[in-house]
Amino acid sequence: MQQDAPDTGLFTPLEFAPTRRRQILFVAVLLALAGPGLGWAAAAQLPGMALAWRVLVGAAVLLPCLWLARTLWRHAASSAPVLRLDGRGISGSLLQPPVPWDVLEDAQLERGGMLRLQRRADAQHPDVPQGWLRRNPARPRVSLHLLSPRQQDIAYDAIHARLDVLRLRAGTGEAAGRRAARDEDAFESHLDTLVPTPWALYVVVAANVLAWAMNWAAGMSPTKPLSPELFAWGANAASAVVLDGQWWRLLTATFLHGGMVHLVFNMLGLWEAGKQLCRLLGNGQFALVYGASALAGSAASLHYAAQNSISVGASGAVFGVLGALVTASWHYRHLVPATNLRRLWTGLGFFIGYSLLHGFTQENVDNAAHVGGLACGMLLGLVLLAPIDRQAAAARRRKRAAAMGLLAAAAVGYSVLATPVPRVWHAQVYAAQALLPDIARRFDQGFRQMAQDSQRLQRGEIRQPVFLQNAEQTIGPVCSAITEELVPLRVPRWEQAGRLVHMYLQVCAITMRSLALEQAMLRRDPDLPADAQAQLAQLSGQMQATMRELAETVRRVPVPPQRGPVRAPPAQP
Known part of the structure; x- marks a missing residue:
């Protein structure tokens, strides 16, 4: 009998065939x-490691993908029903032998389509996890991912319709899983x-995608x-x-992303948690949490990543929402069902912990923004009043939200004012990078x-006066224009752009000083220094050393083209 509506017959056979094949x-x-592409990408992230280790890492990514693909294919290609309810109990393509009705105590349908059964423990089915997969014989699980959400609900209701009759006969009352559901x-x-x-979430996601x-x-x-392009659009620095x-x-940077x-990834992390927070605190307070956490994350970044590089991304706000x-x-917690809390805290705890750990191990991840946004969001979530709180009137909620x-x-203002003196002046560095290609030409x-x-x-094709005259007409205007453009830039010399600016x-300066001395010597200027010849020789040595240093710098890190300024990758909160 194919299912089309909830069933209450205790022994009526009921099969659930896959509909999402x-x-x-x-x-x-x-x-x-x-799988192969993911394995290659994982191995490519470890260029400094030996080939054998990179192959091992690639295989560690590839093999689980292939195993999961084989498992899904085998399940989808099977003609057996995903689940069958009959007089023998509950069985299916992934559940053999059947679980008899007389030993079944409870059933829970988890999000994602996982059916968790609880049977009475005995010698063959102890209520203890076993093996490296930690499977519990008394709590078998059945994946219902081949069924539609409606089929999953019908299967769950059909199981409890039979189980309720049995528990009523035994006088044990309704199953705990049924009450929790x-x-x-x-x-x-x-x-x-x-x-x-949750319109506030939709607005935030749309704004990020639109940017x-x-x-x-x-x-x-x-x-x-x-990086210079992101900086021009409002990246944090x-x-x-x-x-x-x-x-x-502080705000515009949170709507920009490094690709x-x-x-x-940021929007996926925000989506489910954002919907839950919108429904729990309301759209207005969600917007407050998102905006305040975004600003707090950017302000925290000023003390760390944004000191040296630009910072972009909504991760600070996302961590605040989490x-x-x-x-x-x-x-x-006294108003939220226990099953919701367990599922929520388990998922959020894993995601937050993994993301923070990953941030501490990656150079271009702005973990200060993560921590700043997380701290701000946790404080707001603890203090703000939710609409489900019947003792908190709307006016009281608004006053609390305004105060927070x-x-x-x-x-945020105090954090900005307490920011240490920045190590890099990004506006000057990017201005120098924009000028350097034309300067070099x-x-x-x-x-x-x-x-x-x-x-x-x-x-001997030309004489000294002609050479000096030509030099003044060619190199003189070039050096004057270069000096006029580069002198106003305040770029530190430890920056690559700063070193190039200083050397140009x-x-x-050496060239113009040398030409002036040679012109004075040629005219026999009465104000000519007595050691003019020695000064000229010294300037010649300085010129050769500086030109060698300039050539070596350009050879090691070439002057970037107009569209590709040399930069460190932006920090991604």
Whole structure:
């Protein structure tokens, strides 16, 4: 008998055939095809390791993908029903032998389609996890992923319809799993009534995607945008916020991302937690948590990653939402069903812990923004009042939210004012990087012409006065223009751009000083220093040393083209 409605007959056979066969087969094929690529990508992340270790890492990624693809294919290709309920008990393609009704005590349907059964423990089925997979013989699990969500609900109701009859006959009452499921459904329905649509989450996600799309439309790479481009669009940097007074970057940086992958992972992390927080605290308070956590994460970054590099990404805000969900659910744990709390805290705890650990092991991840956003979100989640709290009137909730918003603004302002002196002045560095390609071109042209005239002078084709006159007409204007453009830039010499700026200015200064001395010697200027010849020789030595250093610097790290300034990768909170 094929299921089409909930069934209450105790021994009426009821089969649940797979209805998501095509989707599962597609996922299996996708995993089989993506596995080699994922394995290669994982191995490519370890360029400094020996080949054997990289092969091992690649295999560690590839083999689970292939195993999962094979398992999904085998399950989807099977003609056996996913689940069968009859007089013998509960059985299915993944559950053999059947679990008899007389030993079944409870059943729970977990999110994701996993059916967890609980049978009476005995000698053959002890209630103890066994093996390295930690499978519990008294608590078998059945995957219902081949069934649609409606089929899963019908199967769950059919199991409990039979189980309720048996427990009623035995006088044991309703199963705990049934009561927990009913409480969870009632809680979810109540949240849906209070907040029917999480529109604040939709607005935030749309704003992040729109910012990325606008970057792409403006000519930026959708996968690896350049740091100067992100900086021009509002990336966070301690120098820009503290020295240039551009406080607005604390917010704009949280809507920029270092590529499509960065954006997708942040939005995936935000989506489910954001929906839960919207429904728990309301759309307005969700917006407060998101905005305050975004600013707190950016402010914390000013003391660490944003000191040296730019910082972009919504991860600070995402961590704030996660932290607020943890503390708000703990605050209202007496109103939230226990099953919701266990599932929520387990998932959030793993995600937060893994993300923080990953951030501490990666150089281009701004973990200060993660921690700052998380701390702000946890505080707000603990203090803000939820609509499910019947003792908190709407006016009281609004006053509490306003007070916390002012407190968060004050904390962010103090953090900005307490920021140490930035190590890198990004606006100046990027301005120098934008100028250097054209500076290098004009510099090479001018000094190439001067070198050709010097060779003609050595061959006797021109005389010294003509050489000096040509030099003044060619290299003089070039050095004057280069000096006028580069002198205003305040770029530290430990920066690559700063070293190049310093060397170009030094070469131009030596050249102009040498030409002035030679002109004075040629005119027999009465104010000519007595040691003019020695000064000229010293300047010649300095010129040779500086030109060698300049050539070595350009050879080691070439002057970037106009569209690809040399940069460190942006920190991604």
